[in-house]
Amino acid sequence: MATLNARTRTDHGKGAARSLRRTGEIPAVVYGHGEATRMLSVNEHELEQLLNSISVENTLVELKVDDAAASRALIREVQYHPVKPIILHIDLYKVHAGEKIRLEVPVRLEGNPIGVRESAGVLQQQLHEIEVECLPKDIPEVFVVDIAGLEIGDAVHVRDLSLPDVKVLNDGDLSICAVIAPSAAALPEDEEIEAGTEDVEPELIGGGEADEVPADQG
Numbered sequence: 001m002a003t004l005n006a007r008t009r010t011d012h013g014k015g016a017a018r019s020l021r022r023t024g025e026i027p028a029v030v031y032g033h034g035e036a037t038r039m040l041s042v043n044e045h046e047l048e049q050l051l052n053s054i055s056v057e058n059t060l061v062e063l064k065v066d067d068a069a070a071s072r073a074l075i076r077e078v079q080y081h082p083v084k085p086i087i088l089h090i091d092l093y094k095v096h097a098g099e100k101i102r103l104e105v106p107v108r109l110e111g112n113p114i115g116v117r118e119s120a121g122v123l124q125q126q127l128h129e130i131e132v133e134c135l136p137k138d139i140p141e142v143f144v145v146d147i148a149g150l151e152i153g154d155a156v157h158v159r160d161l162s163l164p165d166v167k168v169l170n171d172g173d174l175s176i177c178a179v180i181a182p183s184a185a186a187l188p189e190d191e192e193i194e195a196g197t198e199d200v201e202p203e204l205i206g207g208g209e210a211d212e213v214p215a216d217q218g
Helices: 014-022 044-053 189-194
Strands: 003-008 025-032 035-043 060-065 071-080 087-095 101-110 122-125 129-134 143-146 155-157 175-180
Touching: 003 025, 003 044, 014 025, 014 087, 025 044, 035 044, 035 087, 044 087, 060 087, 101 122
Parallel strands: 003 060, 025 087, 101 143
Antiparallel strands: 003 035, 025 035, 060 071, 071 087, 101 129, 122 175, 155 175
């Protein structure tokens, strides 16, 4: 299990967070089990190495704070600068062995569907993560879905997933992926017009000040 070393900090606020980052440390907090939230700092380089080596959404880490015994924690949130590749803050959730927790597990599709390779169908994936509830020891690394046998019109739904001791929380009728017939989007432009395809105005995402840095939460 990966280990993350942390140190207790007392200063908080935006100014203190900026000063901390200038020293190569990242502000962090850990909470859980009704305990008071603890303000921590972690080494930026060590944290980046950890995040590059694990699946952040569903990996337990050994959290060592100061000289205390290590405890297990989940990384609940990593905040990044909106423009620069800089970590601003990390939230950790302390877990106990007998406590069921909720988290999201990634979905990995395996295989080349029959409907794609033999009938020029198009594979569409609607869900990339599944929300589950389980004990820490039962956390799945990934949901592997075999899609090799899918033909045009076939789909895989949430209800098709099953793992021992893991409760899936998403609606069972939700589609994870499906193989559909070649769409009108693949036709030449003049054929699209004849088919009645309409232009869709793209949605504008975001719109705040690009360089604004979110306030430190701890």
